Amino acid sequence: MKLSLPIFRLKRQARLLSREAAIPLHEALDRLARREGFRSWSLLAAEASRLRPGERLLPRFAPGDLALLAARPGHGKTLLGLELAVAAVRAGRSAFFFTLEETEAGISQRLRSLGLGSEAARLVVDTSDDIAAGFMIDRMGAAPRPALAVIDYLQLLDQQRRKPQLSVQVRQLHDFAAATGATVVAISQIDRAFEDRGRKMPEPSDIRQPNPLDLGLFSTACFLHDGEVRFGAMNAAA
Template sequence: MRLSAPVHQLKRRARLAARNEKIALHAALDRIARGEGFASWSLLASQSAVNSPSKAVLSGLADGELFLLGARPGHGKTLLGLQLLLDAAREGRKAVFFTLEYTEPETLARIRSLDANSHADKLEIVASDEISADYVIRYLSGSARGTVAIVDYLQILDQQRSKPALDDQLLALRDFARATGVVLGFIAQIDRSFDPEDRSVPDLRDIRLPNPVDLRFFTRACFLHNGEVRLQDVA
């Protein structure tokens, strides 16, 4: 299935249409779905869930891996990370979202926009300015193998001068992941110099690095742009 835009962007279009045209949201959603070739929004949503890129990403990750989720703003990297955590929770795995960017209510609202059922309550949300490698390691200490955690986001882990350099934090997190089997993902910003005319999806060369970082700490990287999702090994 190839949609004209990611599902979260289609939902946004529907909400705007409902507001501007003063029609019911379900009617606006169904109209968007018909434009994508589906008889109703429920059919589009169910098919999208079956083909969810988050499931492909999750199935491609082994215990103890560090991976990146990279995209330009508005292309769904945070939502993909949250969806991945929801998929992990459905499998009975511990799922944790560490965020330096959002409050807990903001994160919950985003999760519930993806899953109106009870799975949102199974995710652990940690919103704190104190998040660092040491903080994450202490929080996840004793977690079962296969636990999945997402850190939002990579480039501000060492923004406070009191925190260790990002390279040192990643080294500690890599060793922790290897020793415990916890899967750690890092949402990452893409540099403005990325040009979709040259490449349809960013790659490791496009990760914004205000401070030097050895990207070989990571085993996998997932990049998004305009609905396209690409998972690659980090050599």
């Protein structure tokens, strides 16, 4: 059963209902659960926990978002990006996975490891060396809206001299997302110095920037580390 709102928003509504109706929070949660078709909040939460991580994450990105999905190597950012794109396909959206890091065979293997079938077949995977902002915008421009694109990964977009500077490409992607309602999620590296800073989760300041970049162009960020996820607006992601 599909929830009418992401679970974090339902929890927010329950807190408001608890205050307004002067009832215990657990009663407010159960009321909302019954509205969603479940006998209790515990049953609703159990159903929500069976969703794939990408399915849980998708509702948190709004149309027009240019977002970051960032982690150190080996913490699952590419896999989560793929799950996010497949979740968009399942939701009836056009979805693209642009990668300058993985081969087509490697992506196919990852999708098989997720046990994905027909949904994966509807995902557009592009491994072209020509991937850059203009190339991706051209491919997404003709797709039914709202499209979602995952870019693997941000720091590789300007590795070839014939491509515009990364700051220019990020501005182009920002403007395209804002104009069309597309959601563009850029997988990003985290600077290795993060691991020496004694924090449990990366912050915007830990984004690796081989060239200067205006991080204010990103509306939201999702940071991964040791199995934990932190999500929020860029000015509050830390």
